Amino acid sequence: MQFLRAIRLDPSDEEIFPSAARPGEWAVPGSFALWDVDPDKMRGKQRQAFRCGFVGTETFGWTTLVITAEISESELDAVTERLTAHLLQHYGAPSQAAARETAEEEVRFTVDLCQYPPGTCIAVEREHGPEQIEESFRKVAPPDASDHDTVRLWGVES
Numbered sequence: 001m002q003f004l005r006a007i008r009l010d011p012s013d014e015e016i017f018p019s020a021a022r023p024g025e026w027a028v029p030g031s032f033a034l035w036d037v038d039p040d041k042m043r044g045k046q047r048q049a050f051r052c053g054f055v056g057t058e059t060f061g062w063t064t065l066v067i068t069a070e071i072s073e074s075e076l077d078a079v080t081e082r083l084t085a086h087l088l089q090h091y092g093a094p095s096q097a098a099a100r101e102t103a104e105e106e107v108r109f110t111v112d113l114c115q116y117p118p119g120t121c122i123a124v125e126r127e128h129g130p131e132q133i134e135e136s137f138r139k140v141a142p143p144d145a146s147d148h149d150t151v152r153l154w155g156v157e158s
Contacts, residue, residue: 002114003071003079004028004122006056006063013063018045021056021063026071026079028110029124030055030062031133032091032102039128050126057082060090065140067121068114080107113137 006021013020021027034050042050053062057079071079083103084096093099113122121140126133 001071001073001076001111002068002118003076004054004066004110004114005069006054007065007067007121008063009065013061016045016048016064017053017062018049019059019061021054021061022059023063025056025058026075027054027056027063027066028079028083028106029113029135029137030106031126031135032087032106033060034126034133052124052126054124060086065121065123068116068118070118076107076111080104083107 004027006023006025006027008020008023030053033055037046037050039050049062052064054064054066055061056063080100080103083106084099087093087099087102088096093102116122116139123138123140125136125138128134
């Protein structure tokens with residue numbers, strides 16, 4: 001089974017987000033962190049997190065890019081447990097059961113996103129629709145090494 005892992009190609013995540021995810025931690029799209037945010041009041045780093053951020057499941061910081069990677073059942077269970085606890089502590093979930101249900105839904109959604117080969121880089125774009133947050137996910141391809149007009153900018157920070 002695959003899941004999303006935070007990557008960092010440069011230090012910009014530390015500058016553009018309220019807090020940055022650590023490279024290598026498991027990540028989810030994290031729309032739950034944006035449910036109660038008024039889109040008209042978002043500014044700066046919060047707006048950037050809304051527009052293009054994934055949430056790390058250890059630091060609960062943000063990352064611009066993720067890659068697909070193999071995850072074990074025990075690691076997936078740990079992700080679900082951390083999400084459950086985070087939803088209870090930081091988002092006021094009404095009960096452990098409600099937090100767990102939401103965490104499991106986020107995990108299932110993330111697993112469903114990982115239908116690409118391991119190591120595929122993925123980005124997200126969000127906007128507020130009339131009644132909900134609308135997300136689109138896309139594969140990000142590295143530049144073609146044979147293109148001599150392209151400067152190589154790829155290097156994964158771990």
